Amino acid sequence: MAAASARVDLDGKPIKPMTICMIGAGGFIGSHLCEKVLTETPHKILALDVYNDKIKHLLEGENASLAERIQFHRINIKHDSRLEGLIKMSDLVINLAAICTPADYNTRPLDTIYSNFIDALPVVKYCSENSKRLIHFSTCEVYGKTIGSFLPKDSPLREDPAYYILKEDESPCIFGSIEKQRWSYACAKQLIERLIYAEGAENGLEFTIVRPFNWIGPRMDFIPGIDGPSEGVPRVLACFSNALLRREPLKLVDGGQSQRTFIYIKDAIEAVMLMIENPARANGHIFNVGNPNNEVTVRQLAEMMSEIYAKVSGDQALQSPTVDISSKEFYGEGYDDSDKRIPDMTIINRQLGWNPKTSLWDLLESTLTYQHRTYAEAIKKVIAKPTAS
Numbered sequence: 001m002a003a004a005s006a007r008v009d010l011d012g013k014p015i016k017p018m019t020i021c022m023i024g025a026g027g028f029i030g031s032h033l034c035e036k037v038l039t040e041t042p043h044k045i046l047a048l049d050v051y052n053d054k055i056k057h058l059l060e061g062e063n064a065s066l067a068e069r070i071q072f073h074r075i076n077i078k079h080d081s082r083l084e085g086l087i088k089m090s091d092l093v094i095n096l097a098a099i100c101t102p103a104d105y106n107t108r109p110l111d112t113i114y115s116n117f118i119d120a121l122p123v124v125k126y127c128s129e130n131s132k133r134l135i136h137f138s139t140c141e142v143y144g145k146t147i148g149s150f151l152p153k154d155s156p157l158r159e160d161p162a163y164y165i166l167k168e169d170e171s172p173c174i175f176g177s178i179e180k181q182r183w184s185y186a187c188a189k190q191l192i193e194r195l196i197y198a199e200g201a202e203n204g205l206e207f208t209i210v211r212p213f214n215w216i217g218p219r220m221d222f223i224p225g226i227d228g229p230s231e232g233v234p235r236v237l238a239c240f241s242n243a244l245l246r247r248e249p250l251k252l253v254d255g256g257q258s259q260r261t262f263i264y265i266k267d268a269i270e271a272v273m274l275m276i277e278n279p280a281r282a283n284g285h286i287f288n289v290g291n292p293n294n295e296v297t298v299r300q301l302a303e304m305m306s307e308i309y310a311k312v313s314g315d316q317a318l319q320s321p322t323v324d325i326s327s328k329e330f331y332g333e334g335y336d337d338s339d340k341r342i343p344d345m346t347i348i349n350r351q352l353g354w355n356p357k358t359s360l361w362d363l364l365e366s367t368l369t370y371q372h373r374t375y376a377e378a379i380k381k382v383i384a385k386p387t388a389s
């Protein structure tokens with residue numbers, strides 16, 4: 001791979017091939033990161049996960065030169081003595097492993113807290129003790145609610161970006177009360193961020209923390225009843241895709257008034273690659289990774305997805321494409337929500353010169369084309385099957 005080994009970093013220095021221990025490599029983000037690393041760099045991957053369905057095409061791929069640089073280890077990091085050895089064999093550790101679907105935060109708060117804090121502890125410890133660089137995946141949810149959300153509805157200050165733009169080094173983390181168990185995830189992620197930061201300050205751990213802002217694209221989560229449990233509740237992209245595939249109305253939680261900025265997974269992966277290959281610029285930093293230009297309310301997202309799905313599938317959109325549902329009915333007791341999430345891009349721009357490219361319309365069009373191609377036939381078969389009475 002002569003071309004790949006001649007690659008240089010942002011400062012013109014040659015990038016040495018490395019071995020990356022990727023924990024949670026079998027998930028949505030991990031699968032895209034594995035693909036990118038294998039196809040565009042000479043690096044090797046030790047891929048750790050309990051599942052590998054989303055990276056099977058890389059492990060058994062027709063392309064042997066890719067498959068020989070990735071080694072899958074079926075490991076649950078909760079209890080597996082092989083973890084430290086694999087970390088020791090690596091130059092860089094990337095930890096993606098987590099329970100990260102909101103339907104779990106208030107219904108399985110213990111699992112959520114263990115997964116996002118306790119289970120991440122040994123990873124941080126082994127990295128620190130063995131002087132391994134760590135890229136840890138946190139979340140935009142650590143910001144919680146915006147300051148603006150506490151102002152009166154008609155306050156002109158709500159229009160002032162100072163009250164809603166989320167900055168890594170300035171914004172506070174604002175969560176709801178303990179009864180609102182939605183925040184169990186954000187709180188666990190915040191504490192592991194603080195621990196990693198402290199390991200950096202006191203023991204010299206080389207770290208980068210990533211705060212993803214709603215990354216979406218192919219292979220995200222699962223379609224209930226097809227490649228995941230029928231009663232499971234994935235994140236919004238898969239919930240809405242499932243409804244579109246089944247020709248059912250899209251459910252808007254509490255009227256779909258919450259706002260999100262969505263970023264195409266392929267844009268976001270470019271940012272992670274820059275972090276991987278530019279340690280001098282990325283170490284010691286926390287990075288927002290999102291697309292501030294792609295903001296919509298959840299209602300607008302539903303309307304856009306309905307329009308685009310009609311175009312890619314050739315089916316007419318439903319007469320009433322959405323239906324309102326209370327958060328209590330949809331998620332159960334203890335749900336709460338982030339009102340608005342716009343990332344400030346100053347730090348990632350300054351350190352890595354990165355900017356997202358893909359518009360919301362374009363990323364939904366390519367993602368829904370994938371969803372239709374992957375699931376439409378399977379859904380038709382399930383719908384056609386008579387149900388047992």
Ligand SMILES: NC(=O)c1ccc[n+]([C@@H]2O[C@H](COP(=O)([O-])OP(=O)(O)OC[C@H]3O[C@@H](n4cnc5c(N)ncnc54)[C@H](O)[C@@H]3O)[C@@H](O)[C@H]2O)c1
Binds near residue numbers: 025027138216
């Ligand atoms: N997708 C997003 O927009 C988003 C947003 C914010 C934060 N994040 C964070 O990014 C990371 C990856 O998210 P994702 O969207 O790819 O989620 P995902 O659920 O698709 O991937 C997580 C992977 O971790 C694995 N895993 C979980 N616990 C494990 C354990 N004990 N041992 C081994 N493997 C384990 C899962 O099997 C899964 O394959 C998570 O830490 C998540 O909190 C993602």
Ligand SMILES: O=c1ccn([C@@H]2O[C@H](COP(=O)(O)OP(=O)(O)O[C@H]3OC[C@@H](O)[C@H](O)[C@H]3O)[C@@H](O)[C@H]2O)c(=O)[nH]1
Binds near residue numbers: 100
């Ligand atoms: O069918 C649905 C699903 C979801 N929603 C709403 O859509 C919004 C987005 O929901 P998502 O399931 O994508 O999850 P959220 O954006 O709330 O949280 C996510 O943020 C970043 C990551 O850390 C996690 O992946 C997850 O916590 C929420 O307001 C939710 O209430 C619906 O209105 N209908």
